[in-house]
Amino acid sequence: MTFRNLFLCAFSLALLLTFVGCQQAPPPEPKKDVAADMKAVDALRGQFAAAYNSGNAAAVAALYAEDGITMFANQPAVEGRQAIQTMLEGYFKEHSAKIVHTPLETQVLGDWGYERGNIAVTITPKSGKPVEDSIKYLVIVKRQPDGSWKLYRDIHNSNNPLPVAAGKKK
Numbered sequence: 001m002t003f004r005n006l007f008l009c010a011f012s013l014a015l016l017l018t019f020v021g022c023q024q025a026p027p028p029e030p031k032k033d034v035a036a037d038m039k040a041v042d043a044l045r046g047q048f049a050a051a052y053n054s055g056n057a058a059a060v061a062a063l064y065a066e067d068g069i070t071m072f073a074n075q076p077a078v079e080g081r082q083a084i085q086t087m088l089e090g091y092f093k094e095h096s097a098k099i100v101h102t103p104l105e106t107q108v109l110g111d112w113g114y115e116r117g118n119i120a121v122t123i124t125p126k127s128g129k130p131v132e133d134s135i136k137y138l139v140i141v142k143r144q145p146d147g148s149w150k151l152y153r154d155i156h157n158s159n160n161p162l163p164v165a166a167g168k169k170k
Contacts, residue, residue, distance in 0.1 A: 037108040040149045041115065041141055045101055048151070052099055055092040061085030065142055065150040073157035098122045101137075111143040112152075119156065134159040 044063060051059035061084045064070070070084055071077045078087045103117040119135040137156035141149050 032108075032110060034108055037113065037143075037149070038106060041106055041108060041113055042103075044141065044149050044151070045103065045115070049099055049101055052097060055096055057085050057088035057092055060088055063151055064154075065144065065152050068151050069153050070151075071153075071155040094126055096124045096126075113141045113149070115139050115141070118159070 048060060048063050051063065061081050064081045064084055066081050067079075068081055068084060069077055069079045070087075072087075078084050098121065100120045101117055102119070103115055105117070106115045107113055116138050117136070119137055121133050121135055122130050123133065124130040135156050135158055137154070139151055139155075140153040142152040144150055
């Protein structure tokens with residue numbers, strides 16, 4: 001090996017080591033505080049119930065991610081925060097509702113979580129008598145870039161059987 005080749009190899013190696021040494025390691029992943037995340041999901045549930053019980057469509061919709069989806073029983077899925085707000089505005093013009101959540105299972109897994117539970121609801125049409133229902137629900141929550149938690153997917157439906165059409169027997 002000539003002196004020139006040896007010099008080029010040494011120079012190349014030094015340059016490579018300098019380049020590799022100057023690279024910054026990625027920042028460490030922040031440790032997740034599962035207990036704090038569970039409290040945040042609990043708070044989100046409480047905020048949802050308070051906003052829903054007060055008939056505040058904008059406040060309910062604000063708890064969904066911008067690309068959130070809700071799937072109410074007996075209607076198509078509603079996609080996007082603004083569409084959810086519009087749907088709820090129409091609903092709250094015709095009804096008031098009081099809900100009480102009973103969570104059965106809540107898990108947080110990194111930036112995602114889910115909750116399964118039951119809701120006791122009393123729906124009062126603006127021109128009618130109150131109707132009580134028992135609902136089961138499943139929600140997926142997602143941590144947002146600012147660290148807050150939002151509803152990402154939401155589905156619920158009644159535990160009660162469909163009413164039999166008038167004049168028809170089972």
